[in-house]
Amino acid sequence: MPDAPTKPLLRALTGESPKRPPWWLMRQAGRYLPEYRALRARASDFVSFCLTPALAAEATLQPVRRFGMDAAILFADILLVPQALGQTLGFGEEGPVLEPIRDSGAVNRLRRNQLSACIDPVCETVRLSRAGLPSEAALIGFAGAPWTVATYMVEGGGSKDYRHVKAWAYRDPGGFGALIELITDATITYLSAQIEAGVEVVQLFDSWAGVLPEAEFSRWVVEPTRRIVNELKQQFASVPIIGFPRGAGLLYERYTNETGVDAVSLDTTLPIGFAHDRLQPRVAVQGNLDPILLLVGGAALERAVKEIRIGLGGDPFIFNLGHGVLPQTPPEHVAALAKLLAEPLVVN
Ligand code: CP3
Numbered sequence: 008m009p010d011a012p013t014k015p016l017l018r019a020l021t022g023e024s025p026k027r028p029p030w031w032l033m034r035q036a037g038r039y040l041p042e043y044r045a046l047r048a049r050a051s052d053f054v055s056f057c058l059t060p061a062l063a064a065e066a067t068l069q070p071v072r073r074f075g076m077d078a079a080i081l082f083a084d085i086l087l088v089p090q091a092l093g094q095t096l097g098f099g100e101e102g103p104v105l106e107p108i109r110d111s112g113a114v115n116r117l118r119r120n121q122l123s124a125c126i127d128p129v130c131e132t133v134r135l136s137r138a139g140l141p142s143e144a145a146l147i148g149f150a151g152a153p154w155t156v157a158t159y160m161v162e163g164g165g166s167k168d169y170r171h172v173k174a175w176a177y178r179d180p181g182g183f184g185a186l187i188e189l190i191t192d193a194t195i196t197y198l199s200a201q202i203e204a205g206v207e208v209v210q211l212f213d214s215w216a217g218v219l220p221e222a223e224f225s226r227w228v229v230e231p232t233r234r235i236v237n238e239l240k241q242q243f244a245s246v247p248i249i250g251f252p253r254g255a256g257l258l259y260e261r262y263t264n265e266t267g268v269d270a271v272s273l274d275t276t277l278p279i280g281f282a283h284d285r286l287q288p289r290v291a292v293q294g295n296l297d298p299i300l301l302l303v304g305g306a307a308l309e310r311a312v313k314e315i316r317i318g319l320g321g322d323p324f325i326f327n328l329g330h331g332v333l334p335q336t337p338p339e340h341v342a343a344l345a346k347l348l349a350e351p352l353v354v355n
């Protein structure tokens with residue numbers, strides 16, 4: 008048996024419920040931090056920024072240095088995997104732009120065995136980040152879940168209605184399934200490499216899990232996630248896996264019961280009572296402050312933080328947002344949040 012973990016984040020993920028919840032924030036590295044903006048200006052484009060280990064490791068460490076979170080999340084992007092598979096990727100003002108993949112011919116043209124273009128620099132970032140982290144802070148690795156990565160690959164970027172990817176999945180589930188399988192295999196290879204390089208937890212971001220009906224949710228969200236979890240658990244039994252099926256609503260329960268993840272990250276709209284009654288008996292939960300409250304700050308922030316701690320803090324729990332930090336967030340509000348979370352909870 009491995010030794011019991013001592014880092015607060017890992018303890019919550021192995022079933023402990025400390026009085027002060029461990030915390031970190033999705034997108035805790037990013038444009039709301041002036042030091043991030045200065046660092047980002049040193050790279051010509053976002054992808055090369057992510058693939059330059061010295062810069063990416065510094066971005067990973069910046070928020071922990073400033074605010075003392077219990078974890079750093081590796082600085083990278085879920086779309087590095089499509090790029091390593093051979094899809095062209097750029098980031099414009101409107102977000103990511105990819106050359107869309109819309110049929111089996113395009114899937115067959117992807118490169119299956121050249122992931123090292125992304126794995127090698129990202130693993131170097133992992134090693135540099137681990138070396139620079141305080142001893143109580145954990146390092147979280149991540150990847151996009153296959154469904155969410157596929158939405159970007161097929162739509163060619165963000166989307167309002169997921170028309171192309173959903174139409175393909177309904178019309179030709181076998182052909183679309185081959186794309187999902189390829190992404191699933193790549194994700195297992197990528198996350199295994201991150202773990203071998205030193206990440207202590209992994210999170211699977213399924214940002215668009217919430218746009219599928221029940222049957223397709225099982226097929227394209229639950230099934231590939233379960234395969235990733237199974238394969239990682241066979242190799243790395245003690246590395247906790249956090250799943251984030253954003254927007255899944257009632258289907259959070261199926262996701263929790265069927266994928267084998269150790270924890271679920273709750274989006275902002277998921278009711279705390281539901282999470283407490285239906286999810287927390289089986290797994291640790293993470294979340295779910297509205298990122299807009301971090302932007303607003305003050306009494307509204309204080310009230311919401313307290314409600315979340317009252318609702319979820321008695322069982323295995325990690326404080327986080329329901330989605331990423333917004334670029335307009337004042338860093339002082341994050342400092343205020345750090346202070347609130349360091350205080351014992353007073354219920355009156
Ligand atoms: O601090 C961290 O969270 C670590 C790094 C991280 C980034 N992206 C850096 C980033 C993580 C974990 C991600 C995950 C990611 N990337 C997701 C899943 C989570 C979610 O937000 O739903 C998704 C869907 C992406 C794809 C992506 N990357 C989009 C849609 C965009 C454009 C939107 C935006 O915020 O600009 C990105 C760019 C991106 N990834 C930025 C950062 C810090 C901003 C670009 C910049 O700084 O120049």
